[in-house]
Amino acid sequence: MAATSLTTPRLGSSLASPALQTLRTHRFPIPFLSFPLASRNSPSPSPSPSPINRRFSTAIRSESTNGAELPPKYDFDLFTIGAGSGGVRASRFAANFGASVAICELPFATISSDTTGGFGGTCVLRGCVPKKLLVYASKFSHEFEESGGFGWNYEAEPKHDWSTLIANKNAELLRLTGIYKNILQNAGVKLIEGRGKIVDPHTVDVDGKFYSAKNILVSVGGRPFIPDIPGSEYAIDSDAALDLPSKPTKVAIVGGGYIAVEFAGIFNGLKSDVHVFIRQKKVLRGFDEEIRDFVGEQMSLRGVKFYPEETPQSIVKSSDGSLSLKTNKGTIDGFSHVMFATGRKPNTKNLGLEAVGVKLSKKGAIEVDEYSQTSVPSIWAVGDVTDRINLTPVALMEGGALAKTLFANEPTKPDHREVPSAVFSQPPIAQVGLTEEQATKEYGDVDVYTSNFRPLKATVSGLPDRVFIKLIVCAKTSKILGLHMCGEDSPEIVQGFSVAVKAGLTKADFDATVGIHPTAAEELVTMRTPTRKIRSAPSEETQDSQVKAAAKV
Amino acid sequence: MARKMLIDGELDKTSEEEIHYDFDLFVIGAGSGGVRASRFSAQHGAKVGICELPFHPVSSEVVGGVGGTCVIRGCVPKKILVYGASFGPELEDARNYGWEVNERVDFNWKKLLHKKTEEIVRLNGIYKRLLANAGVKLFEGEGKVVGPNDVEVIQLDSTKIRYSAKHILIATGSRAQRPDIPGQELAITSDEALSLEELPKRAIVLGGGYIAVEFASIWRGMGATVDLCFRKELPLRGFDDEMRAVVARNLEGRGINLHPRTSLTELVKTENGIKVRTDHGEELIADVVLLATGRAPNTKRLNLESVGVELDEKTGAVKVDAYSRTNIPSIWAIGDVTNRMNLTPVALMEGTCFAKTVFDGKPTKPDHNVVPCAVFCIPPLSVVGLSEEQAIEQANGDVLVFTSTFNPMKNTVSGPAGASDLMPRCDRLFTRYAQL
Numbered sequence: 001m002a003a004t005s006l007t008t009p010r011l012g013s014s015l016a017s018p019a020l021q022t023l024r025t026h027r028f029p030i031p032f033l034s035f036p037l038a039s040r041n042s043p044s045p046s047p048s049p050s051p052i053n054r055r056f057s058t059a060i061r062s063e064s065t066n067g068a069e070l071p072p073k074y075d076f077d078l079f080t081i082g083a084g085s086g087g088v089r090a091s092r093f094a095a096n097f098g099a100s101v102a103i104c105e106l107p108f109a110t111i112s113s114d115t116t117g118g119f120g121g122t123c124v125l126r127g128c129v130p131k132k133l134l135v136y137a138s139k140f141s142h143e144f145e146e147s148g149g150f151g152w153n154y155e156a157e158p159k160h161d162w163s164t165l166i167a168n169k170n171a172e173l174l175r176l177t178g179i180y181k182n183i184l185q186n187a188g189v190k191l192i193e194g195r196g197k198i199v200d201p202h203t204v205d206v207d208g209k210f211y212s213a214k215n216i217l218v219s220v221g222g223r224p225f226i227p228d229i230p231g232s233e234y235a236i237d238s239d240a241a242l243d244l245p246s247k248p249t250k251v252a253i254v255g256g257g258y259i260a261v262e263f264a265g266i267f268n269g270l271k272s273d274v275h276v277f278i279r280q281k282k283v284l285r286g287f288d289e290e291i292r293d294f295v296g297e298q299m300s301l302r303g304v305k306f307y308p309e310e311t312p313q314s315i316v317k318s319s320d321g322s323l324s325l326k327t328n329k330g331t332i333d334g335f336s337h338v339m340f341a342t343g344r345k346p347n348t349k350n351l352g353l354e355a356v357g358v359k360l361s362k363k364g365a366i367e368v369d370e371y372s373q374t375s376v377p378s379i380w381a382v383g384d385v386t387d388r389i390n391l392t393p394v395a396l397m398e399g400g401a402l403a404k405t406l407f408a409n410e411p412t413k414p415d416h417r418e419v420p421s422a423v424f425s426q427p428p429i430a431q432v433g434l435t436e437e438q439a440t441k442e443y444g445d446v447d448v449y450t451s452n453f454r455p456l457k458a459t460v461s462g463l464p465d466r467v468f469i470k471l472i473v474c475a476k477t478s479k480i481l482g483l484h485m486c487g488e489d490s491p492e493i494v495q496g497f498s499v500a501v502k503a504g505l506t507k508a509d510f511d512a513t514v515g516i517h518p519t520a521a522e523e524l525v526t527m528r529t530p531t532r533k534i535r536s537a538p539s540e541e542t543q544d545s546q547v548k549a550a551a552k553v
Numbered sequence: 554m555a556r557k558m559l560i561d562g563e564l565d566k567t568s569e570e571e572i573h574y575d576f577d578l579f580v581i582g583a584g585s586g587g588v589r590a591s592r593f594s595a596q597h598g599a600k601v602g603i604c605e606l607p608f609h610p611v612s613s614e615v616v617g618g619v620g621g622t623c624v625i626r627g628c629v630p631k632k633i634l635v636y637g638a639s640f641g642p643e644l645e646d647a648r649n650y651g652w653e654v655n656e657r658v659d660f661n662w663k664k665l666l667h668k669k670t671e672e673i674v675r676l677n678g679i680y681k682r683l684l685a686n687a688g689v690k691l692f693e694g695e696g697k698v699v700g701p702n703d704v705e706v707i708q709l710d711s712t713k714i715r716y717s718a719k720h721i722l723i724a725t726g727s728r729a730q731r732p733d734i735p736g737q738e739l740a741i742t743s744d745e746a747l748s749l750e751e752l753p754k755r756a757i758v759l760g761g762g763y764i765a766v767e768f769a770s771i772w773r774g775m776g777a778t779v780d781l782c783f784r785k786e787l788p789l790r791g792f793d794d795e796m797r798a799v800v801a802r803n804l805e806g807r808g809i810n811l812h813p814r815t816s817l818t819e820l821v822k823t824e825n826g827i828k829v830r831t832d833h834g835e836e837l838i839a840d841v842v843l844l845a846t847g848r849a850p851n852t853k854r855l856n857l858e859s860v861g862v863e864l865d866e867k868t869g870a871v872k873v874d875a876y877s878r879t880n881i882p883s884i885w886a887i888g889d890v891t892n893r894m895n896l897t898p899v900a901l902m903e904g905t906c907f908a909k910t911v912f913d914g915k916p917t918k919p920d921h922n923v924v925p926c927a928v929f930c931i932p933p934l935s936v937v938g939l940s941e942e943q944a945i946e947q948a949n950g951d952v953l954v955f956t957s958t959f960n961p962m963k964n965t966v967s968g969p970a971g972a973s974d975l976m977p978r979c980d981r982l983f984t985r986y987a988q989l
Contacts, residue, residue: 129962136963137650140643147640150633151665158647158654165651168966175965456629457636459675460668514924515898516935517623518632522898 076102078406079204079213081196081351084121085392086383087219088180089399095187097407102190102213104206108177110170110243112223114350115195120173120180122221122384123392129176130169130242131262135424137165138269142302142426142463149461160270162247169242198352201378205352215378215406218358218366219399220351222344222384231315234323235340238263248272248337252325254312255341256283258423261295263341265426268304275335277307277327284423288435288484290450294468295486298427301464312340346385363387370413372402380406389416420498422491427465430494432501433482436472436534444536445475447507449527455487455520469523471507475533478506483524493521572719576602577912579704579718581696581855584621585897586888587724588680589904592687597912601689602716604696604706608677610670611744612728614854615695620673620680622726622889623897629676630669630747631767635929637665638774642807642931649966660775662752669747697856698723701883720911723862723871723879723886724904725851727895732759732846736820739827740842743768753777753841757829759817760845761788763928766800768843770931773809780837782812789928793940795956800934807931817842850890860884868892875918877907885911894921 078094080087083105095101108118110126118125137160144158184191194207198218204211224237236244238259251267253260256278268274276283282292283306296306310327315338317323323335346365353360359367359375365387368374372382382402383395394416401412420432433439439446449471458465467487474481480501485494500509515522578594580587583605595601608618610626618625644654684691694708698721705715729742741749743764756772758765761783769781781788781804787797788804788811805811812831819830826838850870857864863872863880870892873879877887887907888900899921906917925937944952 132962133650133966136646136966137652140647140650140652143640143643143647147637147643149668150637150640151661151663151668152637152640153659153661155655155657155659158652161651161653163651168649168651172965456632456672459672460633460636512920514896514902516925516927517897518628519927 074202074212074214076100076211076213078215078217079211080217080219081204082220083119084219084221084383085123086395086399087217088184089396090217090382090402091184091189092187093400093403094407095189097403099407102192102211103184104192104194104196106195107193111239118177120177124176124180125173126239126242128392130173132424133169134266138266139426141269141271146461146463166243198356200356201376215380218381218385219383220347220385222346225343225345226340227342229312229314234315234317235338237340241339250335252277252335252338253341256280256285257341260341261423261425263339264304268302269426275305277310277312279311281308289437290470291429291484291486295425295429346387348385371405371411372398389419391421394419418502420494427487428490429486430490431484432494432498434472435482439472439481440534443474443481446481446534447473447475447530448532450531451523451527456518467520471527473507478508479504480507487520497524574719575716576600576718578720578722579716580722580724581704582724582726583619584724584726584888585623586900586904588684589901590722590887590907591689592683593905593908594912595687595689597908599912602692603689604692604694606695607693607709610748618677620677624676624680625673626744626747628897630673632929633669633672634771638771639931641774641776698860699856701860701881721884723890724888725890727848727850727889730847730849731844734817734820737844739820739822740844742844746843755839756841757837757839758843758845761785761790762845765845766928766930768845769804769809773807774931780810780812782815782817782831784816786813794942796934800930803932850892852890876910876916877903894924896926899924
């Protein structure tokens, strides 16, 4: 595809936009480099020259707006490194706005590494999608149990064949990665397979081939992090967990975040013996406290064993192949697998970022402003690599906003407020807005409505399943500050209600909404009495009246 | 003690006279609307009496039960059966996800029926407790209106007791209607369908509304052969046309035989089951024939005409104004008997507004706009707001329609080739927004 930069009028108008004003004030000190066609097609230059000294043919451009001068020629308007949720969205939309776009991505593999990845990224290949398929698979055991109360009877207890599931899952991944490639190609984006590395503010090196771009987008995502303890080589991460050759019989999961909790549900549902070791007192730090308690209880009722306030110290492999996990509280033997779900880190190593001057946080995330621009004006970053809110729909939003900012002349800040999210534990959790703790801190006076009930299905199945719903309301304005739910179908339900929360609706709006019967969701519009009213320290007014009352005035 | 009541802002002059009534409010019918209105009125300080027919899963002129249609022979038991029926198709999915499930899976209908009965009896008890806790006096028997401020309750031993009430609330709901087809006595209505002794192997359902479609799905999910006959081109008249088509496709995908533009002309009992003839000359045979062609308000034996309460000529529904008041100032009506929007949450809303209006000094009109609802066919349909047809009709400007039809992720994991006799499922998720 011939490299074309933006047509001149567009460039002119976009240069006028506020976001791109910064391009001018933060102009990179080295004069513009331009790359004639010859160098683009030439074989790779001598290995690893210093990026700052790389020169091809140079042309020093003045800032004159003499009509006879052409803008600098780049191979592409946008070069994206990383074809995951954020990268693909930004690239597609940019191309739809008329930009010439190229995107590079590592070759496909189920397990990610420095040299493997795949079009679609974490979400499609080793995150959201395969996770959800495994959650679906593992939910059936609970459904078999439920169905007994409804009159269904299996002669023998259903058994699960792990390899069928993984084979079907992998078939689905291949299908999806192909779809992502098609989507990009149909949008006119050039696909390049290989490892992209930034050479200078306008140059990307993909396995030795050089491409120039007016803008570079870094959207390489993140990868699982396993702490360096003795025996950590025996541990698996989520990538491996999604592609095991056989199902764990007895698994230790280290971690208390959503990944740990989701896998605990998956393996437990598939009838593995599941033990979860968490550093904190409860799982899901950062979530609403009552939700943390509730989901812990419900998971325990389903057979998951929790070990709170335990830190892993070492893993030992015994002669029979089983693993022992030693923590600060003791040792447990007999694990077929030890899985670490102890966090993910942005994939920023060995990208050339530091050398080109892109600022990184302590965690290794790329620092960006509200428009997703890095400290280098022509380099942008979206998605997990920026460690803002690590969710696919947020990466999509950030990518879409960037495409608008750069190529639709509409500087757009992605809005990270009131982003709903879900944890696909069993039972699942979904939420939008603030936790009770956050709301109390930020707003002072809040009314909390909660409902903890046995859903209709459970009264017939006889299982101890319950549903927990919580609304946090600003006492002063009646605005819904937070909405939390744990129970079957929570993610589907909260997606709907998050529109109301994002729109800033009040408790009165909720109360005026007629319910759908019989559902669990109707509970959200029929909570009449606050469970508790939280009030900050009494106001001066109240104190005065108390004093007056005491003085019998 | 005189109770002051504001009607449209004006003080009711009659309350200035010290008339003694047995009750401030007497409610006939303890279903969703009646119970809600009673409890909330009592909470506002009213002295409330309510009467209801004795409990029985199958309703009649003389049997019903506290909790009403929703709890005893509607929403709740229906949902239990839908849950039960949904497990069947789940098994197919389970196999695709690696589960080895026996070819032979038994479904014990009697066990489910028993559980259902347990649940509705439990809820019936809860509703009685709710009334008692609110201080509402419950009478068992058939209620009639005998004057603008008088009701009569025929107790189980046939003795009649009269009560006077400042206000009377009619909340007697509705009942399934049988169409006038020769042999219709061989068929059942939804009441019986929820309490059948035996699960039919073959079922014919006549009707195109939500009840017909829900029962077709229930029986199909439990393994029966189902024929669904309806008058129009598509089921669910009144819903958005595109959604109706999606539902029809989904029902067919589940193996339900659809017979559009079809009525039944005759039912005949044979050795082999019930034979029905359609108006196309087709003959079908089934163990059970369900007539789900509509429900009518329960106003026949209330004696309303003698008191002068206006009823709708066609349906028999009690006519009410925006505040749920009839043409007789002391007589009100809410819920299915008024045939406005026949949904439990709407009856609850009407009951709440009634209590506010009459006993809390805050005249409140129930708002019937933008009420969401669901049809629990399998897979279910849910809607809120206008259909595309309504939107186009009512719009001042252009209407934008966004649609999305997709294979939900759960169904993308395809099963192994030749996966036996599993019924083909073409479930698609379909959402649409009509934006004015």
